[in-house]
Amino acid sequence: MTTEVRTARQGGGARPCAAAEPARLRWTPSGPLHLGQTLRVLGRGGEDPTLRVLGEDCVWLTTRCRGLPVSARFSRAPLEPGANPLERDVLVAAWGPGARQWLPSAPRWVGEADTWHEFESSPAFEQLPHALRRARHTHPGMRLTATGAVLDRAVVAILEQRVTALEAVRAHRALLRWIAEPAPGPAPHGMRVPPTAEQWRRVPSWRWHRAGVDPARSATVMRTVHRAPALERLALDPDPARVRAALQSIGGIGPWTAAEITQCTHGDPDGVSVFDYHLADHVCWFFDGAPGSDERMLELLEPWRGHRQRVVRLLMASGHRKPSFGPRLSPQDHRHH
Template sequence: MTTEVTTTQADAQRCPGADPVRRRWTPPGPLHLGQTLRVLGRGAEDPTVRVLSEDCAWLTTRCAGLPVGARFTRPPRTSGENPLHRDVVAEAWGPGASVWIERAPAWVGARDSWEEFESSPGFAQLPHVLVRARHEHPGLRLPATGAVLDRAVVAILEQRVTALEAVRAYRALLRWIAEPAPGPAPQGMRVPPTAEQWRRVPSWQWHRAGVDPARSATVMRTVQRASALERLSHREDPASVRAALQSISGIGPWTAAEITQCTHGDPDGVSVYDYHLADHVCWFFDGAPGSDERMLELLEPWRGHRQRVVRLLKASGHRKPSFGPRLSPQDHRRH
């Protein structure tokens, strides 16, 4: 693995007064940059994650409480080179950049390895469609951002509402309370707020964003535990992190799994009680809708790697039938 940390003159000229730090490394094995990072974002206008192409993505975060704006890119492909084996270049701007740059590889799955799963008896039991999906997507990895507080707020805002509602609320809140991203980031990108910034959001502003009192109260309880969440970011066992998160009132199995899938590269966390996932899994295996209990029963042969199976199922292109009830957006500002 090669590593370099430098400042590039061209980027310094594009962002006067804010010299970036730069790290370049060779991933151990294939890596698909866009596919790996896309799970962190919520739409093309996400204020904290922008995947501009398969080889270029921007993100914002905090490191030791300090703001960071970062860009991941890959060098142009040379003749005969496997595009998934190219180096990855991370560039970071802002007060927290020099510390965060050491953690950059984990954001694109450097700690994630599929070797144990692929060599297990369980992998041989996978349906052919999922085995083929893995062969077709060998660069798919599970990111580990370590940003537990930031991901917790996103997951809480997604509780019991449509993705459209949650995205709209998150964008509005960050537009009102968050600082612009350091460096030459795409327009509209913001740094995730600190715990103190979240604590200062008044009730009328939650209401204006369309966030009901139950979710805003859960966010408030969660940010009060910011120090504990920071300690959780250093734990290596995602299952213990999920259990600890559920000690916070309002965070259940679904929210905890949604967090650790992104913060710890959780290979086993399954989003039970999701509005769509159980039917998605059950339609694939049973050819019929099903419950969370049935989904977990179907995934049991791959315990320890159930999230990998879910990711492969989605990568395979499988879609459940499009009939059935839809979850309608609710305007909580009128309640």
């Protein structure tokens, strides 16, 4: 792997990152990497304030580094004749007060630390159904992202508890539109920087209510942001299972929420989102040809313990979908309660 970090200079001295002066990094990935597929899991809808996939080789995101705002654009170097398009150098340009400090961590966001080699060379991989092994062959650039942004991902996951995806997306967008600062640099219109713990603490109850967030979820967010220093320490823990257990010590965060967090923040290869409204049926329909429970899903995935999240990702990438029948989870309007 080769990495180059540069910050634009003028007049012989370094200047703060501005719209015309991004900090830049060029990184050579070890093996195939699909930018869009890897980073898309971080977003919630096409107008997510913190992530925009403008193309498979152009992704914008926002984050914070030591509390300072960052906007970043991920793209690829031009394709050389005969080269593998998934092995081109990754180009990262970052703007904002925290850009230069954040830049060395950018490769982790696109799966630098993730390796499928151990799984692919194991007997367990050969036990996978042909459709899942074919999915891996078809999607060799799919990696597990490790952002380390535990607080940001925790808030997103909490907002998704017990509601439809549409409700959660609307609430997240509304809250960030009201309280978050605009993304620095030439980021796409409407992008916002994830709020700090202090900004979340200052959200009044009527704002939560207006965004359609019920008191149980807003209270869980408040408990979580008050643990922000502890979450920063968890970001440094290399063991996703230990992080999941620690997260569940916060009231209102259970196994589903903890897994949803570490899948994105720690590249968790084994975290399974139990109690998900759809996942167990997806897995059980694929293996059993019938709906099933969380218990049955875990039983089916047990042969791949240690890599169960990889199996779930392959299942989704395979194109398999459970039959579309039965009652749908209807959105609830908490603003009138």
